[in-house]
Amino acid sequence: MAEKADTKARILDTAEKLFGINGFESVSLRDITTDASVNLAAVNYHFQSKDALIDAVIARRIEPLNARRLELLDAAGPNPALENILDAFLRPVYELQIASLIPLMGRVMSNPDMFVDRVFDKHLAPVGARFFAAFHAVLPGLPMADVAWRMHFSVGVMTHTLTWGRIYPRITNGLCSIDDREALLRRTIQFLAAGFRTPASNPIL
Amino acid sequence: MAEKADTKARILDTAEKLFGINGFESVSLRDITTDASVNLAAVNYHFQSKDALIDAVIARRIEPLNARRLELLDAAGPNPALENILDAFLRPVYELQIASLIPLMGRVMSNPDMFVDRVFDKHLAPVGARFFAAFHAVLPGLPMADVAWRMHFSVGVMTHTLTWGRIYPRITNGLCSIDDREALLRRTIQFLAAGFRTPASNPIL
DNA sequence: GTCTATAACGGGATAGAC
DNA sequence: GTCTATCCCGTTATAGAC
Numbered sequence: 095m096a097e098k099a100d101t102k103a104r105i106l107d108t109a110e111k112l113f114g115i116n117g118f119e120s121v122s123l124r125d126i127t128t129d130a131s132v133n134l135a136a137v138n139y140h141f142q143s144k145d146a147l148i149d150a151v152i153a154r155r156i157e158p159l160n161a162r163r164l165e166l167l168d169a170a171g172p173n174p175a176l177e178n179i180l181d182a183f184l185r186p187v188y189e190l191q192i193a194s195l196i197p198l199m200g201r202v203m204s205n206p207d208m209f210v211d212r213v214f215d216k217h218l219a220p221v222g223a224r225f226f227a228a229f230h231a232v233l234p235g236l237p238m239a240d241v242a243w244r245m246h247f248s249v250g251v252m253t254h255t256l257t258w259g260r261i262y263p264r265i266t267n268g269l270c271s272i273d274d275r276e277a278l279l280r281r282t283i284q285f286l287a288a289g290f291r292t293p294a295s296n297p298i299l
Numbered sequence: 300m301a302e303k304a305d306t307k308a309r310i311l312d313t314a315e316k317l318f319g320i321n322g323f324e325s326v327s328l329r330d331i332t333t334d335a336s337v338n339l340a341a342v343n344y345h346f347q348s349k350d351a352l353i354d355a356v357i358a359r360r361i362e363p364l365n366a367r368r369l370e371l372l373d374a375a376g377p378n379p380a381l382e383n384i385l386d387a388f389l390r391p392v393y394e395l396q397i398a399s400l401i402p403l404m405g406r407v408m409s410n411p412d413m414f415v416d417r418v419f420d421k422h423l424a425p426v427g428a429r430f431f432a433a434f435h436a437v438l439p440g441l442p443m444a445d446v447a448w449r450m451h452f453s454v455g456v457m458t459h460t461l462t463w464g465r466i467y468p469r470i471t472n473g474l475c476s477i478d479d480r481e482a483l484l485r486r487t488i489q490f491l492a493a494g495f496r497t498p499a500s501n502p503i504l
Numbered sequence: 505g506t507c508t509a510t511a512a513c514g515g516g517a518t519a520g521a522c
Numbered sequence: 523g524t525c526t527a528t529c530c531c532g533t534t535a536t537a538g539a540c
Contacts, residue, residue: 101506116412117324119322119324119325123535134507134508135536136507137534137535138535138536143535144534204462205322206463207321210466210469214470219470238474239474242475243486243490244490247487247490250455250457250458250459250463251456251459252455253455254408254459255451255455257409258411258451258455261411262451265419269444269447270447281500282452285448285452285494289493291493292490292493295489306524329514329515329516337524338524338526339517340526341523341524343517343518345523347517348516349516
């Protein structure tokens with residue numbers, strides 16, 4: 095039956111959507127099962143708990159995302175330009191076709207407590223190390239601490255854009271739109287690349 | 300009695316601390332009243348609801364913060380340099396002596412839904428407009444949309460640093476520390492200023 | 505395998521004594 | 523102004539019917 099689809103998949107899809115809109119804590123299992131037209135107990139049957147459901151929602155998307163990042167980084171050749179590294183890091187996120195996933199990723203990144211234990215160590219540390227090495231290689235004069243901070247700043251820009259995307263046109267009276275993803279990606283890369291290229295700040299003064 | 304202090308103030312102080320650490324939704328009124336050693340009903344007596352308490356916690360800090368921002372901006376003279384504008388915008392946040400407030404501000408900025416309705420329109424839109432004008436004046440060739448986007452990127456960097464500050468030393472194996480606020484502020488301003496100064500991206504290509 | 509029904513718990517809020 | 527006791531609701535999780 096194409097109509098009824100897979101209960102488990104419907105739960106995942108609905109949870110992904112609702113978590114992205116309202117956050118992990120604000121969305122109850124009842125919200126999910128009602129929206130998905132499945133029974134409340136189905137969540138605890140297919141997953142063990144709400145936390146495990148959150149993990150499943152994240153893991154389903156983050157692994158392909160990281161694979162795509164590394165694919166783009168490799169495709170840029172052995173000595174990629176700074177813009178190409180940033181593009182490989184950001185594009186898979188900005189390109190996501192699943193609209194609900196974009197705010198979800200923002201939610202994940204904006205929640206440090208859950209993030210470190212449940213996402214960073216497992217899913218992001220390895221790919222982060224690859225990109226750190228790439229940034230370090232293309233900016234050989236930059237101290238490692240600056241490379242790390244500037245990666246961190248870049249993640250902040252990405253996260254904030256994802257989290258705020260839906261409301262940003264409203265608070266700028268339409269001046270800023272997120273409809274053109276490619277333009278947004280270009281703006282972002284240009285801004286970050288300039289930041290990466292500036293000399294390291296002096297320790298004293 | 301200096302010991303017992305004001306119950307209302309103790310609730311505010313404790314709520315500020317706990318909200319900053321664990322987020323608004325995760326912290327229950329019972330968590331707050333237990334930590335503050337006050338009765339549960341005192342919250343509903345001094346404030347009307349948990350939501351009103353959250354508003355009070357935010358408003359108590361954000362107004363002095365904005366006043367300081369405008370004070371620094373005015374002190375920079377009629378034609379402040381880009382770095383001075385960024386400094387006026389960021390320094391009051393990074394300089395906060397109340398440790399618990401820093402993650403709280405990160406929480407506020409990371410929660411778009413509550414943010415727009417309860418914080419942005421009321422507390423941030425006016426001061427935002429002042430800074431937008433200052434950025435626009437110091438970068439006359441930059442289209443307004445780029446000014447807005449780059450302010451947005453800057454807020455993202457600030458927010459992410461605040462939100463992640465506590466765990467960042469851990470995930471970088473000590474490479475990055477937030478102990479030296481002045482150095483962190485300098486790094487941040489340097490990065491953002493370079494981003495602001497880069498030419499606007501071409502609409503096509 | 506899937507869902508119904510409900511258990512067990514913790515949440516915010518309030519009434520009313522003091 | 524403060525506290526005790528309690529209400530009522532929403533939450534996760536589970537036991538057992540189908």
